[in-house]
Amino acid sequence: MPQPMRTPRGPLSHSRITAALCALLFLSGCADDETPAQVPPRVAFVEPLQRIDHGPQTLRFPGVVESVTTTQLAFQVPGRVERMLVDEGERVEKGQPLAKLDRTDYELQLREAEARLRQLEADLARKRTLLAEGILAPAAVEPLQANVVAARVARDSALRDIDHSTLNAPFDGVVARRLVEPDMVVATGSSVLELQNNQHIEVTVDLPETAALNVPLNATLQAEGELVIADLTLPLTYKEHSTQPREGSRTYRLTLRGDPPADYNLLPGMAMRVRLQRPPAAQDDAPPRFRLPLTAVQAAPNGSHYLWLAVDGHVQRRDLQLERIEADHAVVSGELNDQMLVVVAGGSKLSEDQPIKAERRK
Structure with missing residues (x-):
């Protein structure tokens, strides 16, 4: 009577071992193809430092x-206004004629003074000749010399009056107002024009x-x-x-x-x-102080304080000196300036040079 076949219980057959190895190699290849996912930069809320002292204001x-300068101009001699040479609002230069008086009377006075001076000078010349010849005494010549000097003064005064019959600009400026018009008679010192520098x-x-x-x-x-x-x-x-x-x-x-x-x-x-x-106040070269939210200040294990700065998409640690606390803000000092952006939230979860996406609070 034939015996039934028995399944061997010894080592695995060669075909089963080969199949198991292929499965392991397949799984290993699949694991090698997987790459870890990129972690996006952490969003960090930032604010600029607020300087509170020692800065210009x-x-x-x-x-x-x-x-x-606003000056009222006047003639130094009296007379009738013959011409007004400028209008209101007109720009003028220093020395430019602005107005003129009728100077007929002053020209007559000049002619009279010159004629008297010529007569006295001629008399003085004749008497000096007689004095040199010994005919006249010096006392006879001295009064005539005094009269010649007086005549010269009268001539110079007449020339001066003619010059003063023309009103010139004392400086560059603008004619603000005309206070008189042609044919009006003005006294000495009476305002004629108002000139602005x-x-x-x-x-x-x-x-x-x-x-x-x-x-x-x-x-x-x-x-x-x-x-x-x-x-x-x-x-x-x-x-x-x-x-x-x-x-x-x-x-x-x-x-x-x-x-x-x-x-x-x-x-x-x-x-x-x-x-x-x-200008900034001078207080013995004390460092400038800044105000920032208290949440931006981090405490180190040794008791010191620091904050995180947002620099080119990364955070950088900056040590500081905590001056005082005002409600929910801190006053700090250190190597800081008001151009820096400070991370004001989540600083305890950051590390040096960690990538961040800086955003301003709305």
Whole structure:
């Protein structure tokens, strides 16, 4: 009777071993093809440092344009106005004739003075000849010499009156007003024209006590004026200031000077916005201080403090000195400046040179 076949229980057959090895190699190849996923940069909220002391500060005040010099011009001799040579608003140069008087009377006076002088000089010449010949005594000549001197003074005075019959500009400027017209008779010193010196302008500012105490009232003052009614900005320099407050207010008058622009008629009375630079306060070379959110300050294990700076898409650690805490803000100092961007949230999860995506808080 035939015996049933038995399955061997010994080592695996050659075919089964080969199949197992192929499976392992396949799985290993699949594992080698897998690469780890790239981790995106961490989003970090940043804010600029806010400097709170030792920095220059801009102070703003209203100002008013004024002319450097406004002068009322007058003839130094009386007479009838013959001609007005300029109109209101006209620019004039120093020495330019502005108005003329009828000088007929002054020319007659000059002719009379010259004729008298010629007569006296001739008499003096004859008497000096007689004096040299011993015919006349010196006492007879001396009064005539005095008369000649007086006649010369009269002639020079007549020439001066003729010169003064023409009114000339004492400086470059603009005719603000004509106060007389031709054929009017004016007295000596009576105003004829009003002339403004527009080579420079002046801007006046009323400084309150606090500003007068802190800004440098000298040539180091940095100032700038902006015309209210036009897009015009002018650099201004210090000229003078009052040391007494204005009546009825605790303000002090500051006068600044600038050059008028070529493209604008900058006239007295126009309003300007004036910016003054208050320099940084000197406090024994103390480092500048900054205010930042308290969440931006990190504490090291040794008790020191630091913060994270956002620099070119990465974070960098910067040590600092914690000065004081004000509610939810900290006042710090160190090697910092107000151009730096500081990570203000999540700093405890960052590491040196870690990539970040910096975003401003809305």
